[in-house]
Amino acid sequence: MLYEMIAVVRPGNVAEVKEIARTAGSLVLAQGGVVRGIxxxxxxxxxxxxxxxxxxxxTGHHFIMRFDASPAVQELVKKTVAVDPRMxxxxxVKMGGTLREIHDVKGKVDWRRSEGGELGKSFIDGL
Incomplete structure (x- = not known):
């Protein structure tokens, strides 16, 4: 099943955000899931x-991670990330459970400001 995790980390240090994203992604991968994008x-x-x-x-530092995993893995990721004091x-959110529902969903989630400039930047390469 495809899930989308929306996380808000305390503002200030991007390294903390990357560390939390890396932890969540590692949990998914260790349990046999696939991270589509952060x-x-x-x-x-x-x-x-x-x-x-x-x-x-x-204020908060926002990131989104899309991943394919079982419901049990999704619960594990959510519980593990939620107890972090920096969160x-x-x-x-479950985005779909069948290939027909999720076949065209991308890993990157674009979000545009009202001025027309793109805000979302993928930092999965830096993890």
Missing amino acids: TNWGSFLLTKPVKKNQRRYD VRCGV
Whole structure:
């Protein structure tokens, strides 16, 4: 099944974001899954402030990882990433379970600003 994990990491250090993405990707690969792509969306304001670990976050560093795995692996990845104290939020969405539903889904997730400039940059090569 194809899943999309949207993660928000505390802002400030891109190395932390890469480390969390690498950990999530390694879990998927170790359990026999496939990582289709990881896209860095960068830091921007959250829709509302989030309190976690006695801190308040107004901004967060967002990244998206698309991966193929079993439901058990998806749960493992979500639970492992969610307990990391550097994480602000994490959510996983099932994009499809059959080849017909997911055959044209790309690994990279583009997101464009209102000015027309592209924000999403893939950093999977640097992992």
